[in-house]
Amino acid sequence: MQQPNQDWLARSRRAVWHPCTQMKKHEQLPIVPIARGEGAWLVDFEGRRFLDGVSSWWVNLFGHANPRINAALVDQMNTLEHVILAGFTQKPVVELSEQLGELTGLGHAFYGSDGASATEIALKMSYHYWRNHGQDSKTGFVSLQNSYHGETLGALSVTDVPLFSATYAPLLRQTHRVMSPDWRLAEPGENAEAYARRAADSLEALFKTHAADLAAFIVEPLCQGAAGMAMYHPAYLHRARALCNEYKVHLIADEIAVGFGRTGTLFACEQADIKPDFICLSKGITGGYLPLSAVLTTDEIYAAFYADDVSLGFLHSHSYTGNALACRAALEVLQIFKDNDVLATNRQKATTVAPDFAHLTAHPRVKNARQLGMIWAFDVIDTKIGFAGRLFEAALARGVLLRPINNTIYLMPPYVVTAAELKQVFNTLLALLDEGLS
Missing domain, CATH: 3.40.640.10 (Type I PLP-dependent aspartate aminotransferase-like (Major domain))
Incomplete structure (x- = not known):
């Protein structure tokens, strides 16, 4: 029987010094325990799924547990x-x-x-x-x-x-x-x-x-x-x-x-x-x-x-x-x-979701919308201190893993992500902006 998320979270806090992290923050902000990966998705020990929108720190190209x-x-x-x-x-x-x-x-x-x-x-x-x-x-x-x-x-x-x-x-x-x-x-x-x-x-x-x-x-x-x-x-x-x-x-x-x-x-x-x-x-x-x-x-x-x-x-x-x-x-x-002619496939995918990204970035709180290959980014205006952490938590609660940089939200997913999954992320971000997350 697998241990629940809480057990792994506590053990990690006791034993692991996590990178690029002020460890004291994890007294309030939970560490996310991951049990396995499936393509563009990460799955925790209780079965919750998160779309890996940052390719696990920009490294994953062809999905987790890629059979080849x-x-x-x-x-x-x-x-x-x-x-x-x-x-x-x-x-x-x-x-x-x-x-x-x-x-x-x-x-x-x-x-x-x-x-x-x-x-x-x-x-x-x-x-x-x-x-x-x-x-x-x-x-x-x-x-x-x-x-x-x-x-x-x-x-x-x-x-x-x-x-x-x-x-x-x-x-x-x-x-x-x-x-x-x-x-x-x-x-x-x-x-x-x-x-x-x-x-x-x-x-x-x-x-x-x-x-x-x-x-x-x-x-x-x-x-x-x-x-x-x-x-x-x-x-x-x-x-x-x-x-x-x-x-x-x-x-x-x-x-x-x-x-x-x-x-x-x-x-x-x-x-x-x-x-x-x-x-x-x-x-x-x-x-x-x-x-x-x-x-x-x-x-x-x-x-x-x-x-x-x-x-x-x-x-x-x-x-x-x-x-x-x-x-x-x-x-x-x-x-x-x-x-797999990956570059051509990626170009087609980006073209397919371009209207959805445009719809998201037409939001009045968005500026500097930009896209390059398989990188999408935009800046959010009127944010407060701690915005990146709040966006991370809110997106994670909706099944999307993102790591904003200050007031910049970006998406750099594995190339196996589908157009439908990208649209899902854009819709999630649009909802969070509409709800006034700052």
Whole structure:
């Protein structure tokens, strides 16, 4: 007999330190115990169902307990679960690296465990490249205002979310911030493209005075997630690529959240027709099954580390680098994309529900309605402190799991969600707005 929700809730509070959480809040706000997953749904120990509107922190692509990924992992477990990648190799990591290289136009995948570790790897690689070329002064990094790239110390140094970074400021490197191209910040009458180009001007101004000391510019392509799904025009990326070339600064594309189809193309950079110097991948790479991240870079950058001198090599590592099980899950994810024409299916789904989203966002309390691929977002006006928590609770009571960011409500569901289920979420949100939730 399964224990009820209350038992698991109490045990979790006693034993688990939950992430991104002030634990004292759970004296009033219940932790949600989950017993199992079924496609786009999560089910608690008492049988209540919740549509996973945030893909379990943006990682789940093809639903919970996906039979194809399950089968691939069982097969891999019966063959090889893991082997040290220093001096050894195995089939899944080789095949995944080959496929990621073909898809990104970059090469030599270097593996980590999560998004923050991918950021750390890319930052270290960029600095080390310049050092190996005798340009020791290029130690600085640039990121966008309101950017988020992870919560380890290097990643926090290029993150501009004070809630996460302010406490640790004495431990962080001093880095540069430039204007965000988030179109919500445009002047009246200024369109998204014009604002993106104006934001790029601030990047050029920084490069003109500091390029000799800069290693890399790191950017979340097309959508700054933790900034409240801050979306922007591809013209910014196109100009940033040209500026990085001109001023000899690496371009790091943090596609951790937006990669693997979230923005409507497999990688967001495709919509600006650019190739970065580094691309950071994680979250959806294994379909939400296992921790894995990868950083791919150019052959030129790889060649700078290829030498007889060990100290010129990139010696970053961790015990589970290139884990065979995680790589096998990622390979199955890529195969599902191919077999099911996922990107085309997602575009059709978004088109089908567009009228319903438009109806929701016509509500007088909604502003800045936006949609990009399989991401829907809008801002709510006239909210009070604590709105995000109240919306979370109210939506959960109606069977929808959402995690608003301040006054921004967004939906980033697994790709297996149906048009009918999306309409259900939009109707739920419309009802909550009509009821005056603030």
